[in-house]
Amino acid sequence: MDYLVVVFRWLHIIGAVLLMGGTFYACCVLVPSLASSGNSDNAELRGALRRRWSIVVMVSIALLLVSGLVNFVLTVRTYEVSGTYHALFGVKFLLAGIVFALASILAGRSGAAEKLRENETRWLSINVMLMIAIVCIAGVMKNLDHKPKSATATNETRAVSAENVRSNAAAR
Secondary structure, eight states: OOHHHHHHHHHHHHHHHHHHHHHHHIIIIIHHHHHHHOOTTHHHHHHHHHHHHHHHHHHHHHHHHHHHHHHHHHHHHHEEOOHHHHHHHHHHHHHHHHHHHHHHHHHSOSHHHHHHHTTHHHHHHHHHHHHHHHHHHHHHHHTSOOEEOOHHHHHHHHHHHHHHHHHHHHHO
């Protein structure tokens, strides 16, 4: 077993669970409950929650970016992957960028954050839907045919590359 692959897979799953679970909870439980509470201390409570949540968002995004890119590189180096895999990765990466931006803005303190929070449930719902789409794409990617790159093919490629370098050097 390749422990590095397993560790980075766990980190990726942990980051996704934290971000998706927290966003789902905020969308379906926290924001509606705060809106219906009628409590005058909501602004102070929301500020305290946002400060804590922003740390979770930043850590989750860091985990997802680092582990996702490492997992992608390890997969491409280990397996022969199709163009479909690369296309799906591109879509997944683009959607993740949107999710990260929305999560960061909603957890932030800027004027844009305040404006988005006027329709917080709407933006959280959009983010949840994007995250579900990302999970579905990941499921498809995981089940695409991945043929391991053979050691002999890799060694032959290295030998041909080394031979090309020598012949190019001799030609100069």
